[in-house]
Amino acid sequence: MIEPTLEYAQQKDREDKLSSFRSRFYFPRSKATLHNAAPNPHAAPGADAIYFCGNSLGLQPRQTADYMQQELKDWQDIAIDGYWHAHNPWMTYPQSLRPALSRIVGSLEDEVTVMNALTVNLHLLLLTFYRPTSTRYKILMEAGAFPSDQYALETQVKFHGAPGDSIIEIGPREGEKTIREEDILQIIDQHKDSLALVLLGGINYYTGQLFDMAAITAATHKAGAIAGFDLAHAVGNAPLRLHDWNVDFAVWCSYKYLNGGPGAAGGAFVHERYARNKDLIRLGGWWGNDEASRFKMEKGFVPKPTAEGWSMSTAQVFNMVSLRSSLALFEEAGIENLQAKSRELTGYLFQLLKSLNNLDFEILTPAEPHRRGAQLSLYFKAQAKAIHQKIIDAGVVVDYREPGVVRVAPAPLYNSFEDVHRFYHILESL
Ligand SMILES: Cc1ncc(COP(=O)(O)O)c(C=O)c1O
Numbered sequence: 001m002i003e004p005t006l007e008y009a010q011q012k013d014r015e016d017k018l019s020s021f022r023s024r025f026y027f028p029r030s031k032a033t034l035h036n037a038a039p040n041p042h043a044a045p046g047a048d049a050i051y052f053c054g055n056s057l058g059l060q061p062r063q064t065a066d067y068m069q070q071e072l073k074d075w076q077d078i079a080i081d082g083y084w085h086a087h088n089p090w091m092t093y094p095q096s097l098r099p100a101l102s103r104i105v106g107s108l109e110d111e112v113t114v115m116n117a118l119t120v121n122l123h124l125l126l127l128t129f130y131r132p133t134s135t136r137y138k139i140l141m142e143a144g145a146f147p148s149d150q151y152a153l154e155t156q157v158k159f160h161g162a163p164g165d166s167i168i169e170i171g172p173r174e175g176e177k178t179i180r181e182e183d184i185l186q187i188i189d190q191h192k193d194s195l196a197l198v199l200l201g202g203i204n205y206y207t208g209q210l211f212d213m214a215a216i217t218a219a220t221h222k223a224g225a226i227a228g229f230d231l232a233h234a235v236g237n238a239p240l241r242l243h244d245w246n247v248d249f250a251v252w253c254s255y256k257y258l259n260g261g262p263g264a265a266g267g268a269f270v271h272e273r274y275a276r277n278k279d280l281i282r283l284g285g286w287w288g289n290d291e292a293s294r295f296k297m298e299k300g301f302v303p304k305p306t307a308e309g310w311s312m313s314t315a316q317v318f319n320m321v322s323l324r325s326s327l328a329l330f331e332e333a334g335i336e337n338l339q340a341k342s343r344e345l346t347g348y349l350f351q352l353l354k355s356l357n358n359l360d361f362e363i364l365t366p367a368e369p370h371r372r373g374a375q376l377s378l379y380f381k382a383q384a385k386a387i388h389q390k391i392i393d394a395g396v397v398v399d400y401r402e403p404g405v406v407r408v409a410p411a412p413l414y415n416s417f418e419d420v421h422r423f424y425h426i427l428e429s430l
Helices: 006-015 021-025 066-085 092-096 096-103 120-128 146-161 180-191 213-222 321-333 334-352 382-394 417-428
Strands: 112-115 140-141 167-170 196-201 227-232 249-252 266-270 359-365 376-380 398-401 405-408
Touching: 006 146, 006 334, 006 417, 021 146, 021 321, 066 092, 066 321, 092 096, 092 112, 096 112, 096 266, 096 321, 120 146, 120 227, 120 249, 140 146, 140 180, 146 196, 167 180, 180 196, 180 213, 196 213, 213 227, 213 405, 334 359, 334 376, 334 417, 376 382, 382 398, 382 405
Parallel strands: 140 167, 140 196, 196 227, 227 249
Antiparallel strands: 112 266, 249 266, 359 376, 376 405, 398 405
């Protein structure tokens, strides 16, 4: 039975087998103002902030500096030989990230790779997976999807000269805040003769709603279309079984729950039934070419029979070092343990927030744990920005998304039940 007391939260932290991971991260300093009256020891200016912004930018693991130093040192000491003889050879750097990543996204190792950034990868994979014809050309996406996805799909449609009615948007019903899964399945069926692609966020960035990717993929395939997902908010957060769900392709960034640092290289999943098919249309570059012939400098692109067959350029080692460091922590903690803690932590936050009656807000994120990840989206009908500022002033880092939403995301690797309790106490005293 959940209790709204600090003692309860501290007891939960003592029972938490993952609690020691918190000390392996750097926390930013609190921006709390001196005149702040919030009853929160963290609120003192200069103390650690309560950081609930891992859905935007994950924290830096303390060991990342050593990982970075190792690459700098190898570059200093052996220069070009680092491609083959660095402690983590640069030639196969992306491959070394695949075991941990494949456990996180639920795939075969050959089905994942790390390259470029999310939107770039989305475009590259769309060149393979969105091949509109005169009859089958429509794309189903969320209304109000993350802008970069909207721009990517809008420009892909233009690039192909596809008709003006190519994009179908699905949103919540009138008066509702999240999208009903039955509506997604129904609209897929309704457009089954003209649908080419379904592209949804695994978790919607604004509401925090987690979609049933298995059911959506099955319905999409039944309609004869391709199912792709933007997993920016799901990777390292929600349980994923991309291979078993038969998802066709997916892309993600590494700077949110994966703690890969700002602008870290993004990730991509291509189901093996495509990854192994060297005949698929794509844009090629030497890093996607079969390793045996990569350095023969000959004519004729031979794609690798893995997700890496969509890579183009030399591995961006320094954009992957922080990710490598963070993935080592994921391996140590175990993704399933993290997800179990996440369900408890966010469930605790949900219940405490529900008990508040001094503020007028609505939790947009679904109440059912299997329909969300770590993030809860709090919608304030009035004065949302002012309230967000007060929360920041009290020493908490949370972000704000128009219109009216404060997103709060306790990350199980470094957040505690005490963090959640203190946040609740701050809101209670606003
Ligand atoms: C859901 C979603 N999609 C796409 C992007 C864009 O990612 P990138 O800037 O790495 O291309 C973001 C960035 O935060 C995002 O949250």
